Amino acid sequence: xxxxxxxxxxxxxxxxxxxxxxxxxxxxxxxxxxxxxxxxxxxxxxxxxxxxxxxxxxxxxxxxxxxxxxxxxxxxxxxxxxxxxxxxxxxxxxxxxxxxxxxxxxxxxxxxxxxxxxxxxxxxxxxxxxxxxxxxxxxxxxxxxxxxxxxxxxxxxxxxxxxxxxxxxxxxxxxxxxxxxxxxxxxxxxxxxxxxxxxxxxxxxxxxxxxxxxxxxxxxxxxxxxxxxxxxxxxxxxxxxxxxxxxxxxxxxxxxxxxxxx
Amino acid sequence: xxxxxxxxxxxxxxxxxxxxxxxxxxxxxxxxxxxxxxxxxxxxxxxxxxxxxxxxxxxxxxxxxxxxxxxxxxxxxxxxxxxxxxxxxxxxxxxxxxxxxxxxxxxxxxxxxxxxxxxxxxxxxxxxxxxxxxxxxxxxxxxxxxxxxxxxxxxxxxxxxxxxxxxxxxxxxxxxxxxx
Amino acid sequence: xxxxxxxxxxxxxxxxxxxxxxxxxxxxxxxxxxxxxxxxxxxxxxxxxxxxxxxxxxxxxxxxxxxxxxxxxxxxxxxxxxxxxxxxxxxxxxxxxxxxxxxxxxxxxxxxxxxxxxxxxxxxxxxxxxxxxxxxxxxxxxxxxxxxxxxxxxxxxxxxxxxxxxxxxxxxxxxxxxxxxxxxxxxxxxxxxxxxxxxxxxxxxxxxxxxxxxxxxxxxxxxxxxxxxxxxxxxxxxxxxxxxxxxxxxxxxxxxxxxxxxxxxxxxxxxxxxxxxxxxxxxxxxxxxxxxxxxxxxxxxxxxxxxxxxxxxxxxxxxxxxxxxxxxxxxxxxxxxxxxxxxxxxxxxxxxxxxxxxxxxxxxxxxxxxxxxxxxxxxxxxxxxxxxxxxxxxxxxxxxxxxxxxxxxxxxxxxxxxxxxxxxxxxxxxxxxxxxxxx
Numbered sequence: 001x002x003x004x005x006x007x008x009x010x011x012x013x014x015x016x017x018x019x020x021x022x023x024x025x026x027x028x029x030x031x032x033x034x035x036x037x038x039x040x041x042x043x044x045x046x047x048x049x050x051x052x053x054x055x056x057x058x059x060x061x062x063x064x065x066x067x068x069x070x071x072x073x074x075x076x077x078x079x080x081x082x083x084x085x086x087x088x089x090x091x092x093x094x095x096x097x098x099x100x101x102x103x104x105x106x107x108x109x110x111x112x113x114x115x116x117x118x119x120x121x122x123x124x125x126x127x128x129x130x131x132x133x134x135x136x137x138x139x140x141x142x143x144x145x146x147x148x149x150x151x152x153x154x155x156x157x158x159x160x161x162x163x164x165x166x167x168x169x170x171x172x173x174x175x176x177x178x179x180x181x182x183x184x185x186x187x188x189x190x191x192x193x194x195x196x197x198x199x200x201x202x203x204x205x206x207x208x209x210x211x212x213x214x215x216x217x218x219x220x221x222x223x224x225x226x227x228x229x230x231x232x233x234x235x236x237x238x239x240x241x242x243x244x245x246x247x248x249x250x251x252x253x254x255x256x257x258x259x260x261x262x
Numbered sequence: 263x264x265x266x267x268x269x270x271x272x273x274x275x276x277x278x279x280x281x282x283x284x285x286x287x288x289x290x291x292x293x294x295x296x297x298x299x300x301x302x303x304x305x306x307x308x309x310x311x312x313x314x315x316x317x318x319x320x321x322x323x324x325x326x327x328x329x330x331x332x333x334x335x336x337x338x339x340x341x342x343x344x345x346x347x348x349x350x351x352x353x354x355x356x357x358x359x360x361x362x363x364x365x366x367x368x369x370x371x372x373x374x375x376x377x378x379x380x381x382x383x384x385x386x387x388x389x390x391x392x393x394x395x396x397x398x399x400x401x402x403x404x405x406x407x408x409x410x411x412x413x414x415x416x417x418x419x420x421x422x423x424x425x426x427x428x429x430x431x432x433x434x435x436x437x438x439x440x441x442x
Numbered sequence: 443x444x445x446x447x448x449x450x451x452x453x454x455x456x457x458x459x460x461x462x463x464x465x466x467x468x469x470x471x472x473x474x475x476x477x478x479x480x481x482x483x484x485x486x487x488x489x490x491x492x493x494x495x496x497x498x499x500x501x502x503x504x505x506x507x508x509x510x511x512x513x514x515x516x517x518x519x520x521x522x523x524x525x526x527x528x529x530x531x532x533x534x535x536x537x538x539x540x541x542x543x544x545x546x547x548x549x550x551x552x553x554x555x556x557x558x559x560x561x562x563x564x565x566x567x568x569x570x571x572x573x574x575x576x577x578x579x580x581x582x583x584x585x586x587x588x589x590x591x592x593x594x595x596x597x598x599x600x601x602x603x604x605x606x607x608x609x610x611x612x613x614x615x616x617x618x619x620x621x622x623x624x625x626x627x628x629x630x631x632x633x634x635x636x637x638x639x640x641x642x643x644x645x646x647x648x649x650x651x652x653x654x655x656x657x658x659x660x661x662x663x664x665x666x667x668x669x670x671x672x673x674x675x676x677x678x679x680x681x682x683x684x685x686x687x688x689x690x691x692x693x694x695x696x697x698x699x700x701x702x703x704x705x706x707x708x709x710x711x712x713x714x715x716x717x718x719x720x721x722x723x724x725x726x727x728x729x730x731x732x733x734x735x736x737x738x739x740x741x742x743x744x745x746x747x748x749x750x751x752x753x754x755x756x757x758x759x760x761x762x763x764x765x766x767x768x769x770x771x772x773x774x775x776x777x778x779x780x781x782x783x784x785x786x787x788x789x790x791x792x793x794x795x796x797x798x799x800x801x802x803x804x805x806x807x808x809x810x811x812x813x814x815x816x817x818x819x820x821x822x823x824x825x826x827x828x829x830x831x832x833x834x835x836x837x838x839x840x841x842x843x844x845x846x847x848x849x850x851x852x853x854x855x856x857x858x859x860x861x862x863x864x865x866x867x868x869x870x871x872x873x874x875x876x877x878x879x880x881x
Binding site: 289307 | 525535
């Protein structure tokens with residue numbers, strides 16, 4: 001078959017493949033009728049993406065000071081904080097703010113002790129029922145994986161946190177104790193706006209606007225969801241580069257092997 | 263292999279062989295590199311390594327008392343020795359099966375910290391509880407094959423070849439040690 | 443002593459000969475791959491057998507290492523997977539290789555099947571080869587379905603609930619079957635545990651059927667893009683080194699694409715909802731299976747009407763399984779004497795329409811049935827597209843294939859493979875032939 005035909009074949013197949021990928025595969029755009037989150041420019045995007053560690057550290061502070069009263073972070077251990085730039089002592093200090101139920105001791109009793117680096121983040125409620133009871137029947141979800149669990153990912157987190165409106169638009173009837181947020185599925189969310197300007201005070205002097213805190217939270221939650229990202233991408237471009245070289249070599253071998261036949 | 267045209271010129275053949283060799287080499291290296299993560303994944307994971315050290319609060323332990331703590335999945339015997347026991351331990355007879363001075367086995371002579379696993383075949387020796395048999399040297403006695411350990415955890419009699427292992431530990435303060 | 447052991451005919455040193463005379467692996471490999479005559483005109487669509495073999499080995503390998511770290515209990519499964527992702531050395535790599543490996547496994551298998559449909563590889567004498575292949579597809583689907591339950595996310599649980607509930611459509615014994623499948627009264631720990639056991643087992647069953655598949659292939663020899671039999675050694679080349687080299691190259695291209703996804707877009711093919719722990723009290727807004735099941739899901743949901751005594755639920759189940767079972771009998775449904783679509787101008791068009799139809803069904807499967815296809819156009823819902831897509835699918839296999847064979851005017855076949863290759867693509871050389879076999 002001549003080159004022209006081969007190319008036409010290949011293009012045709014590629015078109016079909018791309019059409020399939022674009023239409024069949026991504027079933028996750030916005031969830032239901034919620035507004036699609038705006039896409040942001042995150043430092044971690046792209047082949048060489050890296051964590052914005054100062055931002056993540058600020059996000060950690062927002063989590064500990066604001067969110068941890070209702071939201072658990074079950075999958076993250078205090079020792080993981082070493083990966084975002086905290087020293088051992090700083091991480092221990094974060095851990096020691098929380099109390100863990102341990103035991104049984106020699107007498108068979110359970111006891112409370114300050115958390116250690118090897119512990120996972122302590123949840124604010126011991127079980128789902130307790131969480132619901134304290135929050136008007138709504139369950140504040142665990143945040144460890146929220147950036148991966150929602151279509152829109154980190155963009156969704158940022159949009160949601162900055163998307164609270166004081167009043168619902170005309171014609172929308174709000175449920176009792178619900179807040180209006182166009183990005184949330186159903187547009188009404190049980191969580192009241194969690195962040196206001198200066199909700200926290202950043203030790204590095206960064207102004208704690210709602211947008212800034214939301215940005216930092218989004219970075220933090222991206223890290224809790226994908227702590228392996230830097231290693232994955234760093235390994236990734238080396239692997240793909242290696243494979244491209246190997247593919248080129250194997251192509252040469254193929255042509256060489258078939259040379260006598262043509 | 264398929265027949266090839268006889269080359270009067272050496273170069274194309276050796277170039278071809280070089281290509282095959284290089285490609286084979288690159289592929290082999292790739293294969294080995296690809297295999298590595300699988301093998302390495304079987305090494306202790308981060309959560310296991312996080313429990314590689316244990317901090318122990320020694321304040322509730324009385325003189326003459328022994329406690330057992332878990333460290334890396336194994337029991338560790340901590341004995342707060344009396345004056346007499348310390349004196350006894352400091353004697354180093356010449357016929358020890360595994361000669362070692364007590365001072366080389368402790369950080370603070372009042373506290374003996376040894377891994378409670380018999381060096382013969384791995385049973386947990388008796389002697390922690392005050393009513394348990396402690397062997398002829400008043401240390402520990404392994405019921406499996408009859409090894410006797412002294413008050414420094416050294417093997418005295420029986421099939422065990424080595425003294426009870428002393429783990430790496432340090433005093434964080436007067437009443438806390440960190441093992442591992 | 444060694445008097446009744448046949449001398450090995452293999453080349454190679456003493457050790458090779460020693461093993462070979464006792465178990466002729468080397469002679470076998472030499473014969474089946476070193477010398478095996480393969481048509482000289484394979485195109486790159488013929489690479490996918492090797493690619494599939496690689497994917498199966500990869501899935502088993504990653505699966506075994508994952509199984510070292512995974513806990514199949516409802517209280518611990520989700521967390522054990524997260525532990526693999528976070529704490530196990532290279533655990534994230536094992537997991538992403540396995541999850542994306544499944545996706546790429548299905549991409550490859552669908553390409554491989556459509557290759558067979560286009561070039562008539564299922565026709566005499568390769569009917570059994572084809573049927574082994576459909577069996578492998580069924581086993582792959584069962585394996586993938588059960589594997590997806592193991593992480594115990596929302597989609598794991600609810601997908602399992604919906605699909606196992608389908609079996610209640612079976613008349614009389616349906617409910618008993620479902621209870622038996624579940625090992626209880628709902629998808630729960632018993633279900634998870636047995637799915638883990640079976641998910642570990644089935645890939646080895648697949649391996650066995652693959653062996654049968656390849657043996658069957660070696661009995662008949664491979665098909666080729668022209669669909670005409672090799673006439674002699676001038677039409678074939680030894681598999682090694684020609685196709686070992688070509689397969690190695692094709693495999694490298696495939697693995698490069700695979701690596702790009704694993705390292706840079708590992709969740710592209712996945713469902714975000716499955717990163718939420720399974721909650722039997724809360725159903726997700728939309729329950730969708732993995733993309734490779736979407737066409738069947740669309741067919742299942744398209745039967746939303748009763749047919750005589752068969753209610754819609756049962757009808758959907760029959761249609762869904764029927765869509766795969768119909769593949770078994772394709773060698774007999776297609777009555778054409780000509781194998782390759784290259785010489786079947788009408789069939790060629792209908793092949794592409796079938797492919798587009800399957801893509802359409804996949805698209806439909808990912809959307810709620812009563813959602814409007816285009817916002818504002820109220821008279822076209824996804825269920826309508828589902829009806830059309832499903833109808834066309836069965837029309838293609840049950841009506842078109844038999845009729846086309848009888849009425850299609852095929853193009854004249856080339857006299858031989860070599861002749862066609864020498865004429866660089868000019869395929870209408872020699873006298874017009876309408877039969878597969880030339881005298």
